[in-house]
Amino acid sequence: MKPDLRTAWKKEVLVGDGAMGTFLYQLGFPVGISYEELNLTAPEVIGDVHRRYLQAGARVLETNTYSANAYKLGKFGLESKVDEINREGVRIARQAAGPDNYVVGAMGSIYGAKRINITDQELKRNFDQQITALLAEGVDGMLLETFYELEEIRTALQCIRTYSDLPVICQFAVDQVGMTRDGFSINEAFAVLRGEGADVLGFNCHSGPQGIMSVVETLNRPLDVPLSIFPNAGLADYVDGRYVYGAGPEYMAECAIAFADRGARLIGGCCGTTPGHIAAIATALQGYAPAALPEAPEVGRVRPTVLVNDHEQQDIVGGGSPQEPTLVDLVKQRHTVIVELDPPRDLDITKFIEGSRALKAAGADALTLADNSLAVTRMSNMALGYLVRSEVGMRPLIHIACRDRNSIGTQSHLMGFDALGIDHVLAVTGDPARFGDLPGSSSVYDMTSFEIIRMIKQLNDGIAFSGKPLKQKAKFIVGAAFNPNVKHLNKAVERLEKKIASGADYIMTQPVYDPELIAEIKRQTAHLEVPIFIGIMPLASGRNAEYLHNEVPGIQLSDAVRARMAGLQGPEGRAMGVTIAKELVDAAMEHFNGIYLMTPFMLYEMSVELTSYVWQKSGQRPSPLFRSQ
Structure with missing residues (x-):
């Protein structure tokens, strides 16, 4: 019994x-x-x-x-x-x-x-x-x-x-x-x-x-x-x-x-x-013998951070003026670095602005901001994109997810970007809302990523989503996302070709952790005429590596990388993560001019080091496109 x-x-x-x-x-x-x-x-x-x-x-x-x-x-x-x-x-x-x-x-x-x-x-x-x-x-x-x-x-x-x-x-x-x-x-x-x-x-x-x-x-x-x-x-x-x-x-x-x-x-x-x-x-x-429940210091209730923003607003500097080369122009001429920095989940933007300034000083060509990635609620990337331009003097590249807005809201959103002079965008599907921090929210998906690319290019022709003419044309440079971490890369490339046919001007990949895969991406995309930015995200710890590999859609780590990160944490883990990322940068720079660095956990120092490494490897340090603040 x-x-x-x-x-x-x-x-x-x-x-x-x-x-x-x-x-x-x-x-x-x-x-x-x-x-x-x-x-x-x-x-x-x-x-x-x-x-x-x-x-x-x-x-x-x-x-x-x-x-x-x-x-x-x-x-x-x-x-x-x-x-x-x-x-x-x-x-x-x-x-x-x-x-x-x-x-x-x-x-x-x-x-x-x-x-x-x-x-x-x-x-x-x-x-x-x-x-x-x-x-x-x-x-x-x-x-x-x-x-x-x-x-x-x-x-x-x-x-x-x-x-x-x-x-x-x-x-x-x-x-x-x-x-x-x-x-x-x-x-x-x-x-x-x-x-x-x-x-x-x-x-x-x-x-x-x-x-x-x-x-x-x-x-x-x-x-x-x-x-x-x-x-x-x-x-x-x-x-x-x-x-x-x-x-x-x-x-x-x-x-x-x-x-x-x-x-x-x-x-x-x-x-x-x-x-x-x-x-x-x-x-x-099987055979696990439970020990006494572990003892640890008592953890009290977390108190909210005091909201701080003591930056003074400054005038917008032109990101869409004709004399400024686009990222597509730049990447055809030299190595070009885009760095992703996540918008904060609360109202304190101090560290975000600090990180943006440090990345600008390191020579990043653009700062890219996700649109509530993994369906987790974060500060508006439109507002932060404006601050990146006005306070930091750096080009923002803004993600637009199909998940959160119907076609009315999406066109309105894009019109706002145009008014602010934000002209580089990345169209993404967006992770389903049911798996984020507000799982009762509705996922809209009025449009697919293919459709939103076409509609953005339609704005460039001076035509609204409704088909009615606009009084002026937008100047958007539209990117598309690409996940090469799949079993059949050729099928993913076929999907990518459809995005390019829809009007994509450049491609940004999911993080890649295998130099051989980078070479294979080059081989299978050599016929494409649009530039590709290879995604590289430094690992912060062994636990971070296992989480990304096992739980985050679109990311796969090689066994060798996981073995090198196993058990590492703190400064030791971050140091190994940067070392591995530099090896990936070496492989990416051999085949591609576009480098897309993703910053983990707001540890922007890691991305600063990798950005500097790109310029060290390339033997050049480009002048900033925007004025110093």
Whole structure:
């Protein structure tokens, strides 16, 4: 007879299952249907998924009832079937689990990623209805997952405790900041839930292992409660009309050990994970003997930074005047360096301006600013582009994502750039909003990256998106993104050719970490007439290297690079990262004039050193295009 859950996770690390929704999606079930209704219409499919995870090594199964509350089911006309769907979900899981494994009743947030108009009484009524149905079929415990607000998960926990003393696992979906959406630090939220009777606390969904680990490391120590960790398989990428996840089983297994070392006693997977991931996790944890929960200095609540900006505004200097060569002109004549510096996630721009000035002094030809990359909210790159021109005297190159604006907003945005004299832009698709820090936000995608390139060039012809003539023409130099880190480079080049046919004037690649791939890119793009800027991003640490390789779409590191970065951190890690980047710069300069440096974590000193290295290698130091401030 198996011990109860409370006894089990004191003695061992239990392996949970992986994703249900995204796995059903992989099996061919479309988005836009109720996966919970499959408990009634296709119970054999749900049972098969459960059995696959058990065969992979899972000991704890979640019922397929995440959204089986009246509010969520009501969107499909199923609100009258709450009791039936939840009860059947438990029966299917219990039949698959057998006598030796555990079944927990899964309940998700009703608010979800976006706050909805529902009263406290309605919220409680929805929770009560689902809880009583799950408990009636005899679950071993309850799992509250993907909650963004303390008050909502607290309400759900209180409802459970009204009916049962079964073990309860409470999991938040948070980003690296480590705050709930209603303003509580995770340490504060954990203390409240512990006081309300939660048995296990933890995290799932929203981010991959690194994002969750960054929050785990802020927890007050010593921990007085086991942790539960169910990360996504990295960040999702949208490829050929489908969502795909990059983190492989081996990487998830390594991260599982790291989580166990930090007090996790239940480890599984969320979006993008499969039986293959769970098998790797189970193998890695086989025979793992949990140590006492680690001790560490107490970490208090993070206070917001005081907003500082003491720079004086100065006049704009012309970036679009005819006498100034464009980046396309420059890169045809000499090596040319573009450096990316991320806009800040808060309102303090001091370090951003300092970094911009340092990069200008180092001789960078342009500063490029992403448009809320990875769907994480950052300061407007239009506003910062203006400041880069007016305060720093440096050319800005601004990214424009299809994700955030419809065609009306996109044309308005571009007209604003033209008015400010910002003429270099990069058209990108943009990472889906559901995987960023505001996952309830809508991804617009009115246009594809091909279409937005064509529309920008249409503005250059003096024609609005609507087809109506404009009183003057824009002067945009339009770039396109290129990901060479793919299995079939020739297919990626064919896609690139279509972007060039749409009007792209230059190309900027994702980071490349293999000199041989740089040479192959040159070979396969030699017929293209537009210049290519090879992306190089110095690694900051071994952990940074593993995160990029396993969790960020479009980035792959060679085994040799990962081995050189393994275990390095701090100054030692950054030094090795710069050394590797210089080797890549050597390879890139042999084949291309365009160098595109990406600054990690606002560590602009690394990009300054690499920019200076380019001029040292080329034997020239170009004069700045803009006046000194």
